[in-house]
Amino acid sequence: MTASILAEAIRTLQDGGITNARQEARWLLKQILDTDAGQPRRPADSLSPEQEELLRSRLSRRVAGEPLQYIMGNVDFHCVRLDVGPGVLIPRPETEQLVEIAISLYPGNGEICDVCTGSGAIALALATIFPQAKITATDISARALAWAEQNASRLQLTNVTFHQGDLLAPTPPTARFALITANPPYVAPDEYAHLERTIKDHEPPEALIADDHGQAIIKRLARDARSRLTPGAWLVCEIGDTQGAPLKEHFRRQGYQNIDIKRDFAGRDRFIIAQQPV
Numbered sequence: 649m650t651a652s653i654l655a656e657a658i659r660t661l662q663d664g665g666i667t668n669a670r671q672e673a674r675w676l677l678k679q680i681l682d683t684d685a686g687q688p689r690r691p692a693d694s695l696s697p698e699q700e701e702l703l704r705s706r707l708s709r710r711v712a713g714e715p716l717q718y719i720m721g722n723v724d725f726h727c728v729r730l731d732v733g734p735g736v737l738i739p740r741p742e743t744e745q746l747v748e749i750a751i752s753l754y755p756g757n758g759e760i761c762d763v764c765t766g767s768g769a770i771a772l773a774l775a776t777i778f779p780q781a782k783i784t785a786t787d788i789s790a791r792a793l794a795w796a797e798q799n800a801s802r803l804q805l806t807n808v809t810f811h812q813g814d815l816l817a818p819t820p821p822t823a824r825f826a827l828i829t830a831n832p833p834y835v836a837p838d839e840y841a842h843l844e845r846t847i848k849d850h851e852p853p854e855a856l857i858a859d860d861h862g863q864a865i866i867k868r869l870a871r872d873a874r875s876r877l878t879p880g881a882w883l884v885c886e887i888g889d890t891q892g893a894p895l896k897e898h899f900r901r902q903g904y905q906n907i908d909i910k911r912d913f914a915g916r917d918r919f920i921i922a923q924q925p926v
């Protein structure tokens with residue numbers, strides 16, 4: 649590669665069917681140039697042979713369908729940069745909206761619990777915004793939790809503790825929360841079959857799929873959270889875009905008040921909020 653390094657990288661990605669080829673090629677090239685910390689920055693037309701090799705191998709991985717964020721090794725989410733890789737779901741931009749909703753509902757004191765934490769995305773963003781809050785985060789997957797713990801340690805956030813297990817089960821039984829957040833699996837098994845190959849081939853299926861039309865885990869959380877929220881506390885949960893009406897009814901039957909469905913920027917039902925009666 650010579651002066652046309654970027655152009656060639658773009659062409660490689662375009663030929664491989666990557667729709668956002670221009671931007672992705674720039675990000676991959678920029679990351680390789682920025683990695684040489686402390687070295688004078690090389691112009692893009694003079695990559696070292698090692699850098700060229702690295703770029704080629706990353707372009708091949710991308711063309712083979714690996715998610716860009718796994719190849720780059722990180723993703724920016726809300727106010728934090730998170731390391732991600734095999735075994736953990738890549739946090740999605742719409743979940744940043746869940747963080748904003750949670751910030752608006754948190755009363756400013758009391759414990760927070762983030763279930764289904766994955767990379768720790770929601771818990772670590774909230775831990776950054778509310779450094780005084782005690783936050784507990786849970787996930788069923790040991791692999792996901794390893795990424796979450798690595799992220800907490802790199803971000804030097806000491807107000808979050810991680811526990812492996814089902815939903816709220818691994819939290820101390822006496823703990824009561826002023827806010828519970830969750831982005832649980834909510835994709836129905838038949839919908840999962842139609843997801844992009846990049847997702848199905850690389851991201852963990854247990855992070856995405858749930859029975860009962862995708863609603864099984866959310867319904868269980870709604871039931872379990874009732875005994876763990878303080879009076880007036882909020883449960884905030886991401887949901888699938890067709891699940892608003894049935895979940896609203898389920899939450900109503902569980903005895904919550906002020907239940908509301910919030911939409912994402914694309915106008916789709918995406919979050920449910922529900923309040924523990926005072």
Ligand SMILES: C[S@@+](CC[C@H](N)C(=O)[O-])C[C@H]1O[C@@H](n2cnc3c(N)ncnc32)[C@H](O)[C@@H]1O
Nearest residue numbers: 739764765766787788789792814815831833855
């Ligand atoms: C959709 S991902 C969300 C990850 C992260 N909160 C985010 O927004 O990027 C769902 C996560 O829930 C975890 N999970 C699945 N079933 C669970 C259960 N019964 N209890 C706790 N965590 C569970 C998965 O391992 C996965 O990390």
